Amino acid sequence: METNAYFWVILLALVTTFAVESTVGWLNQRARTAEVPVPFRDVIDADRYEASHRYGAEGFRFQTIQSAVMLTVTLAFWLGGGFPWLEGWARHFGKGPVVTGMIGLMTLGAGLYLIGLPFQIYDTFVHEARFGFNQTTWSTFIFDQIKALLLGALIGVPLLALLLLLFERVPQAWLWGWMAVTLLSFFVTWIAPVWIMPLFNKFTRLEDGELKTAIFDLARQQDFPIDEVYVIDGSKRSSKANAFFTGFGKTKRIALFDTLVNGQTVPELTAVLAHEIGHYKKKHIVQQMIAGILTTGVLFFLLGWFLRNEGLSKAFGVQVPSVWLGLVFFGLLFQPANWVLGLATNAWSRAHEYEADAFAATATGNPVAMITALKKLGRDNLANLSPHPLQVVLHYTHPPLGDRIAALEKMAAPKANKTP
Numbered sequence: 001m002e003t004n005a006y007f008w009v010i011l012l013a014l015v016t017t018f019a020v021e022s023t024v025g026w027l028n029q030r031a032r033t034a035e036v037p038v039p040f041r042d043v044i045d046a047d048r049y050e051a052s053h054r055y056g057a058e059g060f061r062f063q064t065i066q067s068a069v070m071l072t073v074t075l076a077f078w079l080g081g082g083f084p085w086l087e088g089w090a091r092h093f094g095k096g097p098v099v100t101g102m103i104g105l106m107t108l109g110a111g112l113y114l115i116g117l118p119f120q121i122y123d124t125f126v127h128e129a130r131f132g133f134n135q136t137t138w139s140t141f142i143f144d145q146i147k148a149l150l151l152g153a154l155i156g157v158p159l160l161a162l163l164l165l166l167f168e169r170v171p172q173a174w175l176w177g178w179m180a181v182t183l184l185s186f187f188v189t190w191i192a193p194v195w196i197m198p199l200f201n202k203f204t205r206l207e208d209g210e211l212k213t214a215i216f217d218l219a220r221q222q223d224f225p226i227d228e229v230y231v232i233d234g235s236k237r238s239s240k241a242n243a244f245f246t247g248f249g250k251t252k253r254i255a256l257f258d259t260l261v262n263g264q265t266v267p268e269l270t271a272v273l274a275h276e277i278g279h280y281k282k283k284h285i286v287q288q289m290i291a292g293i294l295t296t297g298v299l300f301f302l303l304g305w306f307l308r309n310e311g312l313s314k315a316f317g318v319q320v321p322s323v324w325l326g327l328v329f330f331g332l333l334f335q336p337a338n339w340v341l342g343l344a345t346n347a348w349s350r351a352h353e354y355e356a357d358a359f360a361a362t363a364t365g366n367p368v369a370m371i372t373a374l375k376k377l378g379r380d381n382l383a384n385l386s387p388h389p390l391q392v393v394l395h396y397t398h399p400p401l402g403d404r405i406a407a408l409e410k411m412a413a414p415k416a417n418k419t420p
Helices: 005-030 046-079 080-092 099-129 138-169 173-199 209-219 260-263 266-281 284-306 310-315 323-333 335-364 365-382 389-395 401-418
Strands: 203-205 227-233 242-248 253-257
Touching: 005 046, 005 260, 005 310, 005 365, 005 389, 046 099, 046 284, 080 099, 080 323, 080 335, 099 138, 099 323, 138 173, 138 323, 173 203, 173 209, 173 242, 203 310, 209 266, 209 335, 227 260, 242 266, 253 266, 260 266, 260 310, 260 365, 266 284, 266 335, 266 365, 284 323, 310 323, 323 335, 335 389, 335 401, 365 401
Parallel strands: 227 253
Antiparallel strands: 203 227, 242 253
């Protein structure tokens, strides 16, 4: 292989990313306070807080080991001549460039899957189970893996074949590839709530009662089009709680985990739903979709520029560039830029969360309900209540719970002052 500029940029990026992530993770563990932060003392006792410390510390050690293994495997495969070997192995079947590329990419993907599988198993059946979160049985885990692989084959394999065909034969392939990925993304988002997600979770219409009445009253007040609210059997896999909004048009769904429904009051659940409605009303979903489409377009333009770059291929020991290996090499080259891009998208997402919280507080007229809902989520999910600022910048798509609560308390304060 040729130790050119591409070689050093990618090698430095891989090693630096690991070093930064590990250092920030260590700082994040050191930032945890010895006592329960003041805003959470009414819902979290010392034992539960200590459990959150241990959960975070063990999670950090596990993630560091996993990252170290993946970095070691990547460097060993690269520096040990794995890419030219894989290219030769895929080519020896004597097929055309598209089939050869599919063989190579699927072999590489299978290898990465097998390396990552033990970590998935440990995380599910050891780490999560140790702290009472895991509810997944072995049969559920195995069938989840099978279904995920089949979906990946059904959706991902044709897409990869199309991209290889486009970049092999079609002028301005980056533009057609961008269009294909965008259309597929819309299609998957549209069918996911009805056809894909029910493969993994059971969606049940929320029963008639106080909660459903409160939610539909809120939706009417906010002019939010809603046919049904669903409860999903999240407890089938984990005792953690969540809620989400997915799909668009006639497939749009708001879903609550059964664990959330069982652990929160009606005002708190209504506030959580108002938060999700806030994302819709504030156009956050549309904004993020547009940003994603534009980012994908830039990515494909750069991909078209670097795909057959000889210097990039030689940095990995491959003398003659090929489309399928170009996809892999570009992914590694783009890592530093993707990392920086993540900082911006995370910051944008955190700003959206503040806006959705404010919307929920205003729409329900009850900021306190949103505050108590967040406190309970922090308690029940063993959240880190005092993360290091660098950890927030690098990884948090949501602001720390303490910051969200502080912002909501400012909204609640005037109301409290007016109370006789």
